Amino acid sequence: MTDAPGLSLRGITKTLGGRKIVDNLDLDVNAGELICLLGPSGCGKSTTLRMIGGFMNPDAGTIAVRDRDVTALSPERRPTGMVFQNYALWPHMTVFQNVAFGLQVRGLSKAEIREKVETAVELVGLSHHLRSRPGQISGGEQQRAALARSIVLEPDVLLLDEPLSNLDAKLRVRVRDEIREIQRRSGITTVFVTHDQEEALAIADRIAVMNAGRIEQYDAPDPVYRQPATRFVANFVGTMNFLDAQVTSAGCALRDGTVIQVPGVRQGTRVLAIRPEDVRLVEHGQGIPARVVRDVPLGHYRDVTVSVGGQELHAFTPSTARPAGEVAVVFERAVDFAPDGETAHV
Amino acid sequence: MSLVWKTTRTLAALLLLFFVVGPLLWLGVLAFAGDWRSPDLLPSTWTLQWWDTVFSDSRFLDSVVLSFTTAPLVTFISMAICLPAAYAFARFDFPGRQFFLIGIFATNAFPRFGLFIAMASLFYTLDLMNSFAGVIIVQLVGTIVFMTWIPAAAFAAIPRSVEEAARDAGAGALRVFFRITLPMAAPGIIVAVILSFLAAFDEAQGTFLVGNPDYVTMPTQMYQLIGHYPRQVSAVFSVLLSIPSVVLLLLVRKRVTGGAVAEGFQLR
Numbered sequence: 001m002t003d004a005p006g007l008s009l010r011g012i013t014k015t016l017g018g019r020k021i022v023d024n025l026d027l028d029v030n031a032g033e034l035i036c037l038l039g040p041s042g043c044g045k046s047t048t049l050r051m052i053g054g055f056m057n058p059d060a061g062t063i064a065v066r067d068r069d070v071t072a073l074s075p076e077r078r079p080t081g082m083v084f085q086n087y088a089l090w091p092h093m094t095v096f097q098n099v100a101f102g103l104q105v106r107g108l109s110k111a112e113i114r115e116k117v118e119t120a121v122e123l124v125g126l127s128h129h130l131r132s133r134p135g136q137i138s139g140g141e142q143q144r145a146a147l148a149r150s151i152v153l154e155p156d157v158l159l160l161d162e163p164l165s166n167l168d169a170k171l172r173v174r175v176r177d178e179i180r181e182i183q184r185r186s187g188i189t190t191v192f193v194t195h196d197q198e199e200a201l202a203i204a205d206r207i208a209v210m211n212a213g214r215i216e217q218y219d220a221p222d223p224v225y226r227q228p229a230t231r232f233v234a235n236f237v238g239t240m241n242f243l244d245a246q247v248t249s250a251g252c253a254l255r256d257g258t259v260i261q262v263p264g265v266r267q268g269t270r271v272l273a274i275r276p277e278d279v280r281l282v283e284h285g286q287g288i289p290a291r292v293v294r295d296v297p298l299g300h301y302r303d304v305t306v307s308v309g310g311q312e313l314h315a316f317t318p319s320t321a322r323p324a325g326e327v328a329v330v331f332e333r334a335v336d337f338a339p340d341g342e343t344a345h346v
Numbered sequence: 347m348s349l350v351w352k353t354t355r356t357l358a359a360l361l362l363l364f365f366v367v368g369p370l371l372w373l374g375v376l377a378f379a380g381d382w383r384s385p386d387l388l389p390s391t392w393t394l395q396w397w398d399t400v401f402s403d404s405r406f407l408d409s410v411v412l413s414f415t416t417a418p419l420v421t422f423i424s425m426a427i428c429l430p431a432a433y434a435f436a437r438f439d440f441p442g443r444q445f446f447l448i449g450i451f452a453t454n455a456f457p458r459f460g461l462f463i464a465m466a467s468l469f470y471t472l473d474l475m476n477s478f479a480g481v482i483i484v485q486l487v488g489t490i491v492f493m494t495w496i497p498a499a500a501f502a503a504i505p506r507s508v509e510e511a512a513r514d515a516g517a518g519a520l521r522v523f524f525r526i527t528l529p530m531a532a533p534g535i536i537v538a539v540i541l542s543f544l545a546a547f548d549e550a551q552g553t554f555l556v557g558n559p560d561y562v563t564m565p566t567q568m569y570q571l572i573g574h575y576p577r578q579v580s581a582v583f584s585v586l587l588s589i590p591s592v593v594l595l596l597l598v599r600k601r602v603t604g605g606a607v608a609e610g611f612q613l614r
Contacts, residue, residue: 055510075513082514088507092529102515
């Protein structure tokens, strides 16, 4: 693997309709790495992707692929390949013709085209549909045809714009894993845009969590989940409990005055962020007093809502347990934030 | 319920057949009729003399040649002018877009003869009266609304992302248009071409006003025939006039019934 970064964005800014969609964004992607741009709709992730692909020009900043500045290049001249959310296959062409189109544009010989198309189509497992038109194959197959169409051109950077959002839940997981496998095998630097945090956690080497045109945290899935850098990230990725607390040297005073001990929390008015799986239910008297409010069995686990210190918390417990009435909780770990949402402390 | 529905449907089909095919059939018979008096269902004698009349008279033949020259030419010019406009209407937001779109439609919302009179006075000063170019321009007027509105809708129905995907694959703007956009809009464009051709082919009012006396097309010849010849000659002409419609429909039948055109309009 080369040392040159696969992709780097510097100071990218885009204003649309008077609103700053992307705000002075920096992003580095290592060669061969798969990163996710994760965020709610309108956070600027798709706009960022379209700027990398050349479909939109940034108002400021530069985009470099393998240390080569591509900011001024039009989409057809960029070493990027895009898979669109609606697949954007050409309905009047067969799968073969769709995949072959870019190779024809590059003026390859018929034999070369056939060989490359067959390799790419085999990679995505669509060999039996070479002669089918997009309208005759399923959504998942269309998705893979679109993927084959992009990777056959061997782009330096592969761009995926919410490629799984039109698939049903089961298929989404399968195609997600397939994409990951194909990306690993081909070693293409990949930027994957999604609003689905589970998808991002499952597929990415690193996740860039975006909010209001900025990256709030850029890290591997585990740290993003375990050590969210901002309250936004803590809230957006996974399920999170937030507890208001007044922290003094005596401990954390909750809303109703209950004082609990949570190690490593900074003093002052703080918000404690605790994952539901870090809330352990124990016998009454063995921890912070709590009362079971709701108990929802979800198959693999139970989502138990408990009232602690005047606030409700979610606790994920094994589905075999049957908590009820007066219990107690123990917090395994917590992250604390200032009430305005900035700066985390683990 | 289903029997009533079936009966109603059959009746409706028969009624449609009677009103559409009936007159055509009558025309077809009339074109070969020698002596035909009411209340006879069929002529008592048959003849080819009316066809002979038409084909031996150079004026008639000239009009046939002229019609089959102007209508394709007008359709072609209309495509060259209107298809780029249609693409612009569908893809770009420019000042006056709405104004022009409605304007093109509005010229067809009023009786066209007023427009022709206005055009005629303009044509006099430009020396376009009784000229081939004048006939072409006047026939063009009736095709513009078809050749703009229908392809514009067809272009607008094409997602931008399919064009973007082609650029992403390395194709320049022209190649994207001819390899992706145009084929995808083809069903709508075919419909527009058929309607435009027939509109140009059937145009009589303006052509009569502008082309008379030297440029006489088949429909304008019809007007003159009706007064001066037996009605059988008009019947022969009517049959000749309907040939392009039949041929065009047969040509695109597969595409229409195959769903490509209907799909283009999302009628399926």
